[in-house]
Amino acid sequence: MSTTTERRTTSAPPRRTVVDVVVSALRSAPLTIPLILVAAALSFATSRFLTLGNLENVLVAASIIVIPGLAMTLCITMGEFDLSVGSTVALTGVITCTVIADGAHGLVGMLAGLVTGALVGVLNGLVITRFGVTPFIATLATMVIVRGAATALSGGRDVIVNDPTLKYMAAGRPLGIPMPIVLAVLALAVMLWVTYRTRFGRHVAAIGSNRDAAHLSGLPVDRIRLAVYVMIGVAGAIWGILISAQLQKGSGQLGLGFELDAITIVVIGGTSLLGGHAAVMGTVIGALLIETIRNGLNLLNVPPAYQRISVGLLLVAALAIQAIRRKAPVEVLDDKP
Amino acid sequence: MTSPDLTTAPTPPASDPSRPGRRLDFGSFWDTWGITSVLVLLVLVAVATTPDFLAISNLQSILRESAYLGIVACAMTVLIINGAFDLSVGGQLALVSVLTLFAYGVGGTGLAVVTALAAGTACGMVNGFLVTALRVPPFVATLGMLFVFRGIAYLLTQNGPATLPYTEVDSPFAQIGSLNLALVPFPFVLMVVVFGLAYVLLRRTPTGRRIVAFGSSPVAARFSGVSAARIRFVVFALVGLAVGIATLTYITRVWTADGAAQDGFELSVITAAVLGGASLQGGRGSLVGTFSAVLLVTVLNDVLVAHGVDASYQNIILGTVLIIALAIDGLRTRFAGVNLLRRSFGPRTPKAA
Numbered sequence: 001m002s003t004t005t006e007r008r009t010t011s012a013p014p015r016r017t018v019v020d021v022v023v024s025a026l027r028s029a030p031l032t033i034p035l036i037l038v039a040a041a042l043s044f045a046t047s048r049f050l051t052l053g054n055l056e057n058v059l060v061a062a063s064i065i066v067i068p069g070l071a072m073t074l075c076i077t078m079g080e081f082d083l084s085v086g087s088t089v090a091l092t093g094v095i096t097c098t099v100i101a102d103g104a105h106g107l108v109g110m111l112a113g114l115v116t117g118a119l120v121g122v123l124n125g126l127v128i129t130r131f132g133v134t135p136f137i138a139t140l141a142t143m144v145i146v147r148g149a150a151t152a153l154s155g156g157r158d159v160i161v162n163d164p165t166l167k168y169m170a171a172g173r174p175l176g177i178p179m180p181i182v183l184a185v186l187a188l189a190v191m192l193w194v195t196y197r198t199r200f201g202r203h204v205a206a207i208g209s210n211r212d213a214a215h216l217s218g219l220p221v222d223r224i225r226l227a228v229y230v231m232i233g234v235a236g237a238i239w240g241i242l243i244s245a246q247l248q249k250g251s252g253q254l255g256l257g258f259e260l261d262a263i264t265i266v267v268i269g270g271t272s273l274l275g276g277h278a279a280v281m282g283t284v285i286g287a288l289l290i291e292t293i294r295n296g297l298n299l300l301n302v303p304p305a306y307q308r309i310s311v312g313l314l315l316v317a318a319l320a321i322q323a324i325r326r327k328a329p330v331e332v333l334d335d336k337p
Numbered sequence: 338m339t340s341p342d343l344t345t346a347p348t349p350p351a352s353d354p355s356r357p358g359r360r361l362d363f364g365s366f367w368d369t370w371g372i373t374s375v376l377v378l379l380v381l382v383a384v385a386t387t388p389d390f391l392a393i394s395n396l397q398s399i400l401r402e403s404a405y406l407g408i409v410a411c412a413m414t415v416l417i418i419n420g421a422f423d424l425s426v427g428g429q430l431a432l433v434s435v436l437t438l439f440a441y442g443v444g445g446t447g448l449a450v451v452t453a454l455a456a457g458t459a460c461g462m463v464n465g466f467l468v469t470a471l472r473v474p475p476f477v478a479t480l481g482m483l484f485v486f487r488g489i490a491y492l493l494t495q496n497g498p499a500t501l502p503y504t505e506v507d508s509p510f511a512q513i514g515s516l517n518l519a520l521v522p523f524p525f526v527l528m529v530v531v532f533g534l535a536y537v538l539l540r541r542t543p544t545g546r547r548i549v550a551f552g553s554s555p556v557a558a559r560f561s562g563v564s565a566a567r568i569r570f571v572v573f574a575l576v577g578l579a580v581g582i583a584t585l586t587y588i589t590r591v592w593t594a595d596g597a598a599q600d601g602f603e604l605s606v607i608t609a610a611v612l613g614g615a616s617l618q619g620g621r622g623s624l625v626g627t628f629s630a631v632l633l634v635t636v637l638n639d640v641l642v643a644h645g646v647d648a649s650y651q652n653i654i655l656g657t658v659l660i661i662a663l664a665i666d667g668l669r670t671r672f673a674g675v676n677l678l679r680r681s682f683g684p685r686t687p688k689a690a
Contacts, residue, residue, distance in 0.1 A: 054538065091542060131664035134617050136659065140604055145656035151649030202678070252649065273474050305491035312484025316473055319481075323472040 008214075016281040020086040031268060031285045031318070035292065042296040049299055056178065058288070058295045064242050066287040068258075069190040069265045071235035073283045073321070075228050076266050077195070079275025080128075080135040082229060086261055087146035088120045089255030092240030094150045097159040097250030100108025106165025110241050118230050120146055125226035143259065151252030159250040170245035180242055187235075188284060195278050197237030204228060208275025262310060265290055268318040364494070372613055372662070373629040376636065383640045391642070397522050401514070401590065403635040404524030405430075405583040407628065408531045409602075410609040412572075412579030414627040415535055417610050419572045420552040420619025421468065421475040426580055427602035428486030429460040431496055433584040434594035435490045438499035446510040451589075454581040460486060461577020465570035483603065491596025498595035501588070514589025524586035528631075531582060536624050548572060553620030609634055633658075 043047040049055075068085050075082050096113035100106055127138045151319070172179040195201040203224050206214040215221045244250045252279065267273060268289065269282030289313060297307050383390045390396075409426050416423055433456045440452035460482075467478040493499070505511050516523040539545040547568050551558040559565060588594060609618070612633065613626030634655065641651045 125631040127660055127664070131660075133660065136617055137607075137611050137663055140608065141656040141659040141663075143656075144604070144608075144652045144659075148649045148652035148656065152647065152653065154649075156649065184598065260483075263480070267477055273477065303492065303495060305488045308484045308488030308491065312488060314481075315484070316467055316471075316478055316481035319473040319477045320467070320471040332340040 010089055012101055020230030031289050037291045038292055044301045049254055058179045058291050060178050062287040062291040063180040066184050066284055067187045067259060067285045068235040068239045068262045069287055070187055071232040072262045072266045073271050073278055073280055074204055075232055077208045077275060078204050078228055078279040082232045082257045083139040084143040084146055085232055086255040086258030087143045088117050088233055089240035089243060089258050090150035090252050092116050093147050093158055093244035093250035093254045094154045094235040096241055097161045100161045100163045101159055106163045111242050114234055114237045117233040121230035121233025125229035126277050128220040129225055154252050166245045169242055176302060192280055195280050205276055225244055264315050362570045372626050376629045376633045379633060379636055383636060387640055387643045399635050399639050400525035401522040403631050404528045404604060406588040407528040407631040408579050408583040410537050410627050411532050412576040413606050414610045414615050414622045414624055416572050417550045417615040418622040419548045419569060421569060422480040422607060423464060423576050424603045425464060425486055427481040427599050427605055428483040430459050430584055430602055431490040431578040431596055431598040432486045433457045433581055434588045434598055435493050435499045437584055437588055438501060438594060441510055446508060446540050449510050450530040453584045457577045457581025458574055461574040465573030469570045494595040498593050501592040511586050511589050527586060532624055532628055608659055612659060638655050
């Protein structure tokens with residue numbers, strides 16, 4: 001184990017400063033320019049876009065989605081997906097709100113939510129690593145199960161709460177900065193560190209590049225995969241807590257389709273679906289881009305249907321551009337001999 | 338990687354002496370008939386515990402209900418065997434439903450049927466184009482198009498869902514969903530026909546052989562001159578066509594559609610295919626299995642509803658069934674394993690028959 005680590009460390013590039021990491025990560029995020037263009041266009045199109053209050057709305061929305069997005073980045077870097085994260089949002093919201101509605105302190109409710117998320121992650125991880133079920137299918141099944149559990153627990157009704165601690169998570173302003181933004185910045189710092197600076201992050205990328213090779217070089221592959229699924233579970237729980245804090249309710253219907261949102265921001269951010277390469281800053285830009293577009297379309301009174309269409313087209317276009325730029329088939333789909 | 342019993346590769350000509358006969362162990366039995374056995378078991382339980390299960394009307398409603406899921410799951414199985422999958426079928430179903438209802442309002446039954454088939458195929462071709470010409474991975478291409486198709490369906494129904502007016506109850510179009518052919522619901526007949534055609538396609542045509550070949554080993558298929566892109570494009574278009582056919586049976590049963598129609602349909606479809614034994618790695622899948630899995634899901638829902646089980650528990654049970662089925666599969670490959678079985682029973686001699 002230790003020899004493996006030493007070999008890896010010596011072959012790794014020289015240590016970079018934080019600034020280097022951020023700059024190179026920004027450069028590797030292909031969406032920076034589209035984001036600037038969209039923001040500029042919106043500033044001209046509507047006077048309401050470039051106001052402090054509105055920009056804050058965009059940032060808060062992007063912050064809420066980026067937390068699970070960052071965990072999903074790690075999972076996709078490993079070459080896998082977690083489709084159950086939207087259901088984790090629902091279950092966490094229901095459990096947090098139920099515990100609070102039963103008279104517990106807000107913190108206890110949130111802790112219960114976080115534990116729930118971690119347990120969903122353990123469930124995913126165990127099914128995937130112990131039973132050898134494909135992640136796509138395993139998390140598809142847990143997605144259905146977990147949402148079913150959320151609906152069953154809430155009896156199909158909204159669990160409404162009015163809790164100052166929970167409210168603080170959505171509306172609180174430590175140092176004048178909205179709480180979701182604070183959390184997102186913390187999450188980003190942790191994820192940048194984990195992904196680019198720790199052994200764990202390198203191991204995740206190694207599994208993504210070639211799982212068999214990673215296994216043969218002695219990495220505890222299954223334990224790492226399990227850990228990543230637990231991280232997504234916890235991130236999904238934070239997502240659920242923030243959403244139910246905003247709405248002051250939990251419901252089995254929350255977070256429908258959220259898994260696709262989370263995957264979308266990661267993929268348009270430039271993290272390869274084939275695994276092995278994490279674009280952490282790309283995910284941040286992806287979240288900003290999606291939320292800017294949504295916000296802009298709202299301000300321009302464009303029907304929500306167009307938001308769906310534009311997100312879908314953006315996703316496809318981003319990947320098509322990636323594939324064309326790489327000039328290599330994304331998979332072995334080459335017609336010519 | 339391909340042991341004969343793990344693939345749906347077309348049976349090679351009998352003159353090939355080097356190939357051992359079909360092995361009869363638990364593994365190969367489970368692969369082909371596992372889910373069907375579970376279905377039989379479930380039906381026995383249903384008959385024993387649910388008084389009205391065997392009523393003609395209940396059986397008819399199960400078969401009618403299974404048709405649209407089955408038709409799409411059949412095409413999806415072919416696509417999964419080819420090594421891809423389509424997450425946009427729910428969006429396609431919503432969009433094609435809306436368009437079909439509009440077309441019926443304009444031009445009656447004929448135009449509606451043509452529209453359903455044409456619109457479905459067109460959706461499939463868009464996916465195929467993205468995947469083959471623009472080389473977008475199927476997961477992302479079809480995920481993006483799921484948003485797009487649903488978005489367009491929402492857009493078209495902004496002023497309220499598209500509906501089939503109640504006055505049309507006797508029109509030939511509405512009959513598609515309600516007609517019975519000698520007690521068998523017409524949608525189910527359509528589903529059987531679709532499965533039959535898919536079987537013939539996979540087993541009896543060169544195209545089918547290429548679909549399987551590319552799914553089992555893309556590299557080998559390429560070296561033997563299989564045009565992967567063209568084949569995959571065709572399969573995506575076929576999935577679209579299947580959605581078109583399924584729409585006809587779906588929309589004439591529910592009579593209304595908007596952008597939210599059949600939310601999560603893609604997951605039921607993939608679940609059915611995977612329960613039936615299809616592997617998302619490609620090259621492996623079973624039409625018989627998918628057929629049984631579709632009926633299994635529908636029967637399970639029917640039984641749970643009959644016993645008054647809440648919809649949320651239905652989902653929990655369905656998801657658990659899926660995980661158990663896959664865990665059995667995964668554990669078998671890991672522990673029992675084809676190798677272990679071979680070792681315990683020695684090398685097999687080709688069977689005479």
